[in-house]
Amino acid sequence: DTAVSQTPKYLVTQMGNDKSIKCEQNLGHDTMYWYKQDSKKFLKIMFSYNNKELIINETVPNRFSPKSPDKAHLNLHINSLELGDSAVYFCASSDQGNQPQHFGDGTRLSIL
Amino acid sequence: DQQVKQNSPSLSVQEGRISILNCDYTNSMFDYFLWYKKYPAEGPTFLISISSIKDKNEDGRFTVFLNKSAKHLSLHIVPSQPGDSAVYFCAARVYSNTGKLIFGQGTTLQVKP
Secondary structure, eight states, X not given: OOSEEEEOSEEEEOTTOXXXXXXXXXXXXXXXXXXXXXXXXXXEEEEEEETTEEEEEOSOOTTEEEEEEETTEEEEEEOSOOGGGOEEEEEEEESTTOSOOEEOOOEEEEEO | OOSEEOOOSEEEEETTSOEEEEEEEOOTTEEEEEEEEEOTTSOOEEEEEEETTOSEEEETTEEEEXXXXXXXXXXXXXXXXXXXXXXXXXXXXXXXXXXXXXEOOOEEEEEXX
16 A cells, blocks of 8 residues: 555656646645655755645746645646756655655656 | 755665764754655655754664754664665755755665675
8 A cells, every 4th residue: 555656657758748747645644745856866845735735835937836636636737848857756745744754656757 | 055965975884884874954943854765766765853952863773863063963774784775865854834854965875795
């Protein structure tokens, strides 16, 4: 029983396309996060939702739009994909913003 | 401007010996620190944490030390095992109710049999 699951695991697409990454957690947590791990291996927070409300919105291009239909799901939609968007995207969840956060296995996005 | 730094990209130790992974930070508003372990093609897994009001926390083979005056923390693994070979990330929480974490860039630990 995977606690935090992301789909797809791999995503290869052309520049300019629009794509979505889905995340679901079955831990009963109310806070979910999206992180980006770039080529230098830094894990950087992008967004966080608490009970479907956006609470963290880092300096991320407007092409990235998170959507939380309910507190168990946090999806990431990316418009007009660029080469620099190539990275591994991790979803995480926690209880009321407390620690620790539990991570999914990541989605490796490759832009051709 | 990287607020959490792990200056050693890699570390190699012999099985049974001690592994010491280091982390430095610059923001005195961090109130909680965590270590995560990551295997290839998997997400980071929580390992151990420490509050800023403490200077040591121990859990089995893992001990985290915090030196607030030096803005430095370290993770000790004793004894090291081959299964400990992974990337270790240090993370710090900004004091708030958002749960925001700042991660270091990771240290790859290799434990040789």
